[in-house]
Amino acid sequence: MSAFAQETLVGDFSDLKSPLSEEEALVQADLCLQCGGVYATAPCTVACPADVDVPTFIAQIAAGDPGAAALTLFEQNILAASCARVCPVEVLCQASCVMNSQDEAAIEIGRLQRFAADWAYANGVAPRKKAAANGHKVAVIGAGPAGLACAGELAARGYTVTVYDERAEVGGLIRYAIAPFRQHTEPLPAEAVALAGLGVEIKLEAKIDSKKALAEIEKEVEAIFLGIGYGEDVLVKTPGDDLEGVWESLPFIEALKDGNPPQVGRRAAVIGGGNTAMDVAREALRLGAEEVTVLYRRTQAEMPAFYHEYEEALEEGVVFKWLTLPVAFKGENGRLTAVECQPMKLGEPDDSGRRRPEPIEGADFDLPVDTIVKAIGQRPREEFLSLIDGLELEWGRIKINPETGQTTNPKYFAAGDAINGGATAVQAVGGAKVAVAGIEAFVQGEKR
Amino acid sequence: MKEVRWHARAGQGAKTVSQLLAEAGLLAGSSVQAFPEYGPERRGAPMRAYTRISDKAIRRHDPVAAPDIVIVLEPTLVNEMNVAEGLSDDGVVLVDTNELPESLKGVNARAIPALKIAHDHGLKFSNVVMLGAAAAAGGIPLVNIQDAAVKKLGKRLDADSLRAAIAEGYACLA
Amino acid sequence: MSGLRPWQELSPGGTIRPTDAEKPKTGSWRTGIKPLADLSKCTNCLLCWLYCPDSAILLEDTTFVGFDDYFCKGCEVCAAVCPVGAIEMVPEETETPAGWVMRSDESGS
């Protein structure tokens, strides 16, 4: 990308994927082949972790009824509006679209979903009908995508639901960690209003940090859903961590989304090879950095980031240094000036099956930077999880019965990042739906 | 039949006035024809336009070769070509200039200080003044030429100035 | 060229109506293979129907139900375009097992 093009990105946090106009939506919807029917399910629906009936909602848009399309969406995914923005459709529904086999662009399912869901909120369409109260009470901990989806589903079925979250606003990582050019805050406020309309009570800035506090909740409800996600960034101690200009990814993005954009200076580096690293690198460009370098200790082939995210970052001018391990941050007067890098080579495969990076002795160098962001991943909320009796973990993840979402403490159910170690919002929604069925069976069974 | 040949540089409005002369002829009850002769269409290139005015229906479609009236909107053209070529025996050459150039001394030519007249009336272009002179030479009543000009140019130019400038050009031949 | 119509009987420019078009039995062109569909794989995208050069894909309303024996000339286009690999070309004499559709209509209507 030319310097000129890169310059035009500065300060531009507008949506990467613009909303469709009504006419564009009609045209796009008309292109859909309407797969599915009496035999095999449409591949897009199969690919959707939330089981959205894609052909049906698209047909409803094509028929000029976006309201009906939205209801089809909400039927399976009460957070359809947010998911329309943050879903990696390129690797889910749109990747499976039959059009790909025709050397044609996939139907823009994500943008069509946004069109219908936004239309619904703009026109006062309630996502779901509220069932009569059934007397059962459930608590949901965490107002991220898993928690909100679970709360909404349960409320729509007549449950009395209270959601607890430690932050000031709903949305979890969608609100605080998804890049602003994917989703800023909208449509979370509308979704929160819609959930409130279903009777969900949301308690914000309600941190549960003691067994006592948890016990009080346990006393009130028949089941508790854990949509707590992961916690802070993985703890990797590096000499120079305390220098000004060294960031961890979550506070970095949160500052940006809260309207206090970090001063990145002229040169920024991002450590890591995941989707968050890609987001942060592209944010740094938009914050005015002229050179943004991603440092990753393995190669492109091992990067966990989606390939299309890597490609888009590359197109925007992000530079990638493979097989590069940052070993120390250097500074002057308490301010970061450079990162010391250790070039690596790939050795024998490690436990994960990936070839283990090994240092190339004597090849280390200093990369001058003004800002560095560590985007290596999050760590489990072990402290909080230790408050729950009988809760078993696997690799720091909550162990559940995949059929029911039930944890090893029968009263607790879970979904989302806390059980899968960090995935997509729509997978959180899908998992929450499994847990909702599990919770229903659990509490109804108990009564019987 | 009066045959008129206009010489100008592309962009000086010769096509417009060649048509206005025809329009005036039509208003005066004559049969008319007006057509430009295009070369490569470049602003500034020498171009010609023709007007025919007749009491009988005009059927011929050849360019005017033996003009009764030649109008030169651009005096420098006189040095580049023989503007009087084929001039009929009692024909006249009208040149937009203050003083006739040497080369036209043997020809029945008249200098019309059209640019000066146009400026006097607040007009930028002298073509309408030359139109007035041409109408006088062609025997078309002044009012017809004024009406034709105001009808076509009145939106862009002040009608009173237009009428006055045309009248003054007309008077040059009176 | 017996049996062909004179120019006076042809519509201007050769406009054809379904009713006056003859129905060549292109099904007789097959050279030993025919398509068969595994309905358990079929996602009903109808690309086969879009691509079939002889309109030999049979639909009921908008649902794929099989192939028209009268028109299908065994060209393999449907099998080639099927994005889920539900259509396979098999020897003509292959029996039609349950769940695989092959319809024959001698009248061609």
Next chain:
Amino acid sequence: MAVKTQEGAQLLTGGEAVAYAMAQIDPDVFPVYPITPQTPIIQTFAKLAANGKATTEIVNVESEHSAMSAAIGSAMAGARTMTATSSQGLALMAEVVYIAAGMRAPIVMAVGNRALSAPLNIHCDHSDSMMIRDSGVIQIFAESVQEAYDHAVMAARISEHPDVMLPVLVCQDGFTLTHSEEPLVLTPDEDVKDFVGEYKVPLPLLDTEQVTTKGIFALQDYYTELRYQMNAAMEAAETVIADVFAEYSQLVDRPFSMLEEYELEGAEKVIFLMGSTAGTIKDVVDDLRTEGEKVGLLRLVSYRPFPAEAIRRALEPVKEVIVLDRSDAPGSVPSLHAEMAAALYGSSTKLRAHVFGLGGRELVPAEGRAIFAGEAPTHIGLRS
């Protein structure tokens, strides 16, 4: 035409005049690509449409090939369709012109005739029309701005007649007419509307009640028959043109003919040509008649269909016919020359022929006199 046509006349160029006629007809679709000297036609038409005079869908396409392709689709769909072009544009369109005729698409196309490159030239001759002479389209040539306008009004009726169903090209000489202001009388809007009538073609593609396939494949079995149909359509067109001309003549009180006979009475030498130069020759004929010469003019209006029988009849008593082609045919003789020879085959009328007017070199009266006198070179005005 007498001076009486001046009554209520206004000055318009040929290009503007044809555009007015088309706007009065208000076709449904007008796919078009600009080219000199056709440009004033579409420019004027677009302006008239923008001002609400026509409700036509003007389709700006990317080439003349596309323009005619779009026109065929539109006409087949059941929309009254018109377009316009010139010279290289017609050349680029040629492939599709054959298709339009073969599919029997009733498209009206205004043509400002212009020479073909190379060398590059923007002025009039008839080479472009000649290039598609055998395509199966009807071609009508105007002498004056008034006639170009009148032809445009009548063209739709001819084109859409169920016995014809062929494209009609309303041809006028590029620049000489397209850019020349002449007085003309416009036919009142209502009269044009009534005269042209509703657009009705049999079996339009958009008729979902009667589904049809158009643009079919036909091989040894049917190609000959389907191409032959156009011969019959052209034959029918002779009658249809005569009828439409007569009906419109009644309406506007101006004479129209596929073959204009001028001073043929007792003529011994007759010039035969098409287009605006006929006017110049008429003046020459008048002059020579005053001088006692027995000369006349036979002007061909309908180039396709070519009224061979009528020509032969008209020239029966004439000693010599002089054919003037406004196009050349290197290696052979041009179209009018050849077709006149065919029409006169076995007749006692002598035939002489010239090529004139290539690339806008207008024929002047002196040359007309020389032609009658038998003193002109084969290519009129050729410097050698």
